[in-house]
Amino acid sequence: EGPETVSPTGQATGEDPARVAQSGAYLTTAQGARLYESDHSLKAGARGPVLLQDHHLREKITHFDHERIPERVVHARGAAAHGVFRSYGTASRVTKAAFLAPDVETPVFVRFSTVLGSRGSADTVRDTRGFATKFYTEEGTFDLVGNNIPVFFIQDAVKFPDIIHAGKPHPDREIPQAQSAHDTFWDFVTLHTEATHHTLWNMSDRGIPRSYRMMEGFGVHTFRLEAEDGGTTLVKFHWKPRLGVHSLVWEEAQIAGGVDPDFHRRDLHDAIEAGAFPQWELGIQTFPDTPEQTFEGIDLLDPTKIVPEELAPVQPIGLLTLNANPKNFFAETEQVAFHPGHLVPGIDITDDPLLAGRLFSYLDTQISRLGGPNFAQLPINRPHAPVNDMHRDGMHQTAVHTGIAPYRPNSLDGGCPFLASAEQGAYVEVPVAVPESAKRRVAPESFGDHFSQPRQFWLSMTPTEREHIIAAYTFELGKCAVQAVRERALTVLANIDPVLCEGVAAGLGLPVPPATVPFADVEPSPALSQLGAVWPLD
Ligand code: HEM
Numbered sequence: 001e002g003p004e005t006v007s008p009t010g011q012a013t014g015e016d017p018a019r020v021a022q023s024g025a026y027l028t029t030a031q032g033a034r035l036y037e038s039d040h041s042l043k044a045g046a047r048g049p050v051l052l053q054d055h056h057l058r059e060k061i062t063h064f065d066h067e068r069i070p071e072r073v074v075h076a077r078g079a080a081a082h083g084v085f086r087s088y089g090t091a092s093r094v095t096k097a098a099f100l101a102p103d104v105e106t107p108v109f110v111r112f113s114t115v116l117g118s119r120g121s122a123d124t125v126r127d128t129r130g131f132a133t134k135f136y137t138e139e140g141t142f143d144l145v146g147n148n149i150p151v152f153f154i155q156d157a158v159k160f161p162d163i164i165h166a167g168k169p170h171p172d173r174e175i176p177q178a179q180s181a182h183d184t185f186w187d188f189v190t191l192h193t194e195a196t197h198h199t200l201w202n203m204s205d206r207g208i209p210r211s212y213r214m215m216e217g218f219g220v221h222t223f224r225l226e227a228e229d230g231g232t233t234l235v236k237f238h239w240k241p242r243l244g245v246h247s248l249v250w251e252e253a254q255i256a257g258g259v260d261p262d263f264h265r266r267d268l269h270d271a272i273e274a275g276a277f278p279q280w281e282l283g284i285q286t287f288p289d290t291p292e293q294t295f296e297g298i299d300l301l302d303p304t305k306i307v308p309e310e311l312a313p314v315q316p317i318g319l320l321t322l323n324a325n326p327k328n329f330f331a332e333t334e335q336v337a338f339h340p341g342h343l344v345p346g347i348d349i350t351d352d353p354l355l356a357g358r359l360f361s362y363l364d365t366q367i368s369r370l371g372g373p374n375f376a377q378l379p380i381n382r383p384h385a386p387v388n389d390m391h392r393d394g395m396h397q398t399a400v401h402t403g404i405a406p407y408r409p410n411s412l413d414g415g416c417p418f419l420a421s422a423e424q425g426a427y428v429e430v431p432v433a434v435p436e437s438a439k440r441r442v443a444p445e446s447f448g449d450h451f452s453q454p455r456q457f458w459l460s461m462t463p464t465e466r467e468h469i470i471a472a473y474t475f476e477l478g479k480c481a482v483q484a485v486r487e488r489a490l491t492v493l494a495n496i497d498p499v500l501c502e503g504v505a506a507g508l509g510l511p512v513p514p515a516t517v518p519f520a521d522v523e524p525s526p527a528l529s530q531l532g533a534v535w536p537l538d
Contacts, residue, residue, distance in 0.1 A: 029055070029056055029059055030059060030063070035056060041054050041057045042054035042056075042057065069334070069369060069370065069371065070368065070369050071118060071119040071369075072113075072119075072365075072369060073164070073365055073369075074115050074116070074164055075113040075114070075115055075130045075132075076113075076117065076118050076119040076121075077113055077114045077117045077118065077119055077120070077121050077123070078111050078112055078113030078114075078130065078333060079111070079112055079113075079212065079264060079265040079268050079269070079333065080109060080110060080111035080112070080326055080332060080333040080336065081109075081110055081268060081269075081272055081278075081322040081323075081324065081325055081326065082107070082108070082109055082322070082323065082324040082325075082326065083107075083108050083109075083110060083277075083320060083321050083322035083323050083324070084105050084106065084107055084108060084320075084321055084323065085099070085105070085106045085107075085108050085133075085135060085282070085318055085319070085320045085321075086103065086104070086105050086106075086318055086319050086321075087099060087100045087101060087102065087103065087104045087106070087317060087318035088102065088103075088316060088317055088318050088319070089101055089102025089103060089104075090315060090316065090317050091225070091284065091317040091318075092227075092228075093227065094225045094227055094231075094233040094235070094284075094286060095225040095226060095227060095233075095346035095347060096226060096227055096228045096345060096346040097137075097139070097142070097225075097344050097345065097346030097347055098137065098138055098139050098344070098345075098346075098425075099135055099137040099138070099139070099142065099344070100317060100318065100346070106135050106136060106137050107135075107136045107384065108133055108134060108135050108136065108320065109133075109134045109136075109332070109336060109380060110131070110132065110133045110134075110320070110322060111130065111132045111333060111336055111338070112129060112130060112131055112132075112212040112215075112264070112268070113129065113130035113132070114127045114128075114129060114130070115127050115128045115129075115130065115147075115167070116164075116167045116168055116177070116178075117177045117178070118177065120261075121177045121261070122177070122256075122257040122258075122261035122263075123256075123257070123261060123262060123263045123264035123265055124208060124248060124252075124253040124254075124256045124257045124261075124263050124264065125177065125178040125208075125253070125257060126178060126202060126203075126207040126208050126250075126253070126472065126476070127178065127202070127207065128147050128148065128149050128198070128201075128202060128207070129147065129148040129149075129209060129212070129215055130145075130146075130147055130148075131146045131147060131148055131215065131217030131218075131239060132144070132145045132146065132338040133145075133146075133217075133239075133320070134336065134338060134342075135344075136383065136384035137344055137384070137385065138384065138385055139344040139345055139385055139425055139427075140342070140344050140383055140385045140427070141342045141344075141383045141384075141385070142342060142343060142344045142347065143338045143339055143340060143342040144217075144219055144237055145338045145339070145340045145358075145362070146217045146218050146219045146220060146237065146239070147217070147218060147220060148206065148209065148215040148216055148217055148218070149198060149201045149202070149206060149218065150201075150216075150218035150220060150236075150238075150306045151197045151198050151201065151220065151303060151304050151305065151306060151453075152198055152220055152303040152304060152354060153189065153192070153194070153195040153198045153199070153304075154192065154194060154195065154303075154304075154354065155194050155302060155303060155304055155353065155354060155443060155447050156353045156354060156357070156443065157353060157354050157355075157356060157357015157358060157360075157361070158357065159192070160354075160357060160361070162188065163188060163192075163195070165184070166184040166185050166187065166188030166189075167184070167185050167188070169182075170182060170183075170184060176479075182479065182480065183480050183481055183482050183485055186476070186477065186480045186485045186486075186489055187482070187485050189489075189492075190485060190488040190489045190491075190492050191488070193450040193451070193492060193495075194304050194447070194450050195304075196450050196451060196454045196492055196495075196496065197304050197305075197450070197453050197454045197457070198304065200454045200457055200458065200469070200496065201457065203469050203472040203473050203476070204457070204461070204465060204468065204469050204472070204530075205247035205249075205465060205468055205530060206245075206247065206530065207472070208247050208248045208249075208250065208253040209246070209247055209248070209264075210246040210247050210248050211243075211246065211264060211267045211268070211271075212264050212267070212268050212278070213241060213243055213267065213268065213271060213278035214241050214243050214244060214245055214246040214247075215239075215241060215245065216238065216239055216240060216241060216245055217237075217238070217239030217280065218236070218237065218238055218239070219236060219237030219238075220236075220303055221236075221303055221340075221349075221350065221352045221354065221355045222234050222235065222236055222287070222293070222300040222301065222350045222352060223235050223236070223237065223347060223348065223349065223350060224289060224347075224348040224349065224350050224430055224432070225284075225346060225347060225348070226345075226346050226347075226348060226430050227346075232289040232348075232430055233286050233287070233288070233289055234286070234287040234288070234289050234293065234295075234300055234350065235284040235285060235286050235287070236284065236285045236287075236306075236307060237282065237283075237284060238282070238283045238284070238285065238314045239280040239281070239282060239283075239320070240280060240281045240283055240314065240316075241278070241279075241280050242278070242279040242280065242281070243278070243279075245530040246530075247530065249468070250468070250471065250472065250475070268322075269325050272322060272323065272324065272325050273325065277321050277322055277323045278321075278322045279319060279320060279321050279322075280319075280320045281316045281318070281319055281320075282316070282317050282318045282319070282320060283314035283315055283316045283317060284314070284315055284317055285307055285309070285312040285313070285314055285315070286312065286315065287300060287307070287312060291433070293350065293351075294446070295307055295311070295312065296311050299444065299446035299447065300350070301350060301351055301352045301353070301444075302352075302444075302446060302447050303352055303354045303355070304447075304450070304453070305453055306453060308456070308525035308527065308528070309525065309527035310525055310526070310527060331378070331379065331380060332379075332380045335370060335375070335378050335380055335381070336380045336381060337362070337366045337369075337370060337375050337376075337378075337381050338362065339359075339362040339363055339366075340355060340358045340359060340362065341358075341359045341362070341363070343427065344427065345422070345425060345426070345427050345428070348429060348430045351432075371395055371396055372394050372395025372396050373391070373394045373395070374391075374394050374395065374396045374397050374398070374399075375396070377396075377397075377398050377399060388417045390406045390407060390408065390417075392406050449520070451495045451496060451517055451519075451520060452520030452522050453522075454496045455496050455497055455519060455520055455522055456520075456522040456523070456524065456525055456528070457525075457528055458496055458497045458500055459497070459522065459523075459524040460524040460525045460526060460527075460528035460529050461528070461529055462529055465529060465530070466499070466500070466503075469500065470500060470503035470504055470507065471507075473489070473493065473500075473504040473507075474503070474504050474507030474508060477489050477504065477508055478507070478508060486508060486510060487510065487513065489504075490504065490505050490508070490510060490512070490513050491513045491515075491516060493505075494512065494513050494514060494515040494516070495515050495516060495517050497519075498512075498515070501513070
């Protein structure tokens with residue numbers, strides 16, 4: 001079932017949102033006037049000119065002309081489902097978030113997506129996948145807006161338009177739709193070596209998942225949890241699929257992309273219709289909240305780094321079950337608006353500079369994509385917690401607010417909404433100290449290591465996974481027309497591992513360049529290998 005319908009003020013009503021558009025037995029105009037005929041426009045005689053006074057014709061065509069809204073600037077292609085999240089209560093020692101208390105069930109809506117293709121592109125392209133979850137909690141909506149890859153291409157949001165411009169189809173011919181097989185993508189990721197880690201994951205089997213149901217999800221950034229007693233813990237969020245992690249092989253992905261571009265969308269829908277409800281466990285890696293915000297030498301504010309699970313095991317905190325398909329793709333999957341700033345008491349952000357930009361970007365883009373500032377009133381976006389804000393008017397306002405004084409305090413409306421204390425459930429930011437330092441546009445030194453974790457990932461792969469990675473780089477770089485970019489890419493690979501570089505260089509028929517940075521002394525992390533990666537449950 002979809003989320004319970006709520007009134008514009010957020011109170012549950014049980015009202016059917018289709019009622020306004022599909023009630024009554026008769027076909028009508030948008031104003032409710034019954035129609036006697038629906039197939040012919042009004043003409044002066046059977047063969048005469050169509051008359052301008054045909055309101056039904058004009059209304060119908062005008063509405064049709066405005067049916068499309070802009071697709072998302074990224075993650076345009078997606079599929080979604082409703083479900084429920086049941087918490088185990090194991091997170092209660094580190095967070096006061098009410099939906100993570102023992103045995104709480106929270107309705108959710110989850111949207112999976114590719115990143116770079118347009119709304120009509122194929123599902124099985126090599127790309128990162130979005131994994132965005134909206135938890136309709138009693139304390140307000142919490143969105144966990146993650147991906148199926150635990151790291152990101154860049155370390156600072158100011159570079160986001162650049163990586164997306166490089167990854168989107170070339171502006172002259174608008175091809176290719178796929179992420180990797182083009183010059184601008186490879187130009188960017190070889191000039192910005194902080195992108196090496198994410199790119200390596202993309203070139204691994206993770207870049208071509210077999211099913212949305214068989215992907216891991218990651219919150220990527222480090223978040224800060226706050227417990228009832230005020231104690232704080234740094235965490236990374238993980239989704240672990242109950243079906244295990246599985247990928248297509250490249251040839252399968254290519255064939256599926258041509259034969260059935262809706263491969264993943266269909267798979268998700270059909271599985272849910274058949275009652276094979278996909279499930280994921282939500283887990284957290286926890287780290288002490290120290291002033292340095294590092295763990296075992298890893299900068300927790302650097303979104304290009306993971307913390308290997310051997311160093312910080314993923315601790316299960318709840319179970320997600322997707323059990324209902326959307327009834328209307330547009331109203332739900334297309335109009336849903338996620339935002340990493342939709343937080344509930346007990347979950348706070350950290351100073352990851354990539355996250356800072358995201359906190360601005362989502363609301364901003366949704367104002368344009370969803371036609372103004374009132375999209376929280378759309379059924380799929382309405383919180384299940386009571387809403388009493390002082391936002392008024394604006395495009396597509398559907399609430400009929402009462403009172404004359406939408407400000408606080410006021411002495412005219414017979415009282416105004418109360419402010420809550422933390423004990424009464426207010427969202428209060430954790431009072432983290434701000435470092436005393438001059439304002440500067442620089443990256444911290446700890447963001448400078450771009451190769452040790454890619455090397456660790458490579459060393460953790462099985463021989464089959466390595467073969468796939470070499471084949472993927474060879475195929476994608478083989479499509480790259482600019483020789484200098486291919487050569488630069490080989491230098492990046494030489495800095496990861498000689499075997500990887502030699503394999504790709506041989507495939508491209510190019511000489512093997514020397515490494516330009518010394519190899520990091522890293523141990524393989526077996527948890528990174530996805531072959532046989534079935535999450536240990538029960
Ligand atoms: C959309 C994840 C970085 C801007 C999305 C979506 C996901 C996602 C899953 C699709 C949401 C949906 O299904 O509707 C991530 C992750 C990131 C990241 C995991 C890095 C860790 C960024 C950054 C920016 C950004 C740095 C901008 C500074 C956007 C925008 C959208 C979007 C504008 C479209 C939102 C909409 O139209 O509703 N992102 N993203 N993202 N992301 Fe990100």
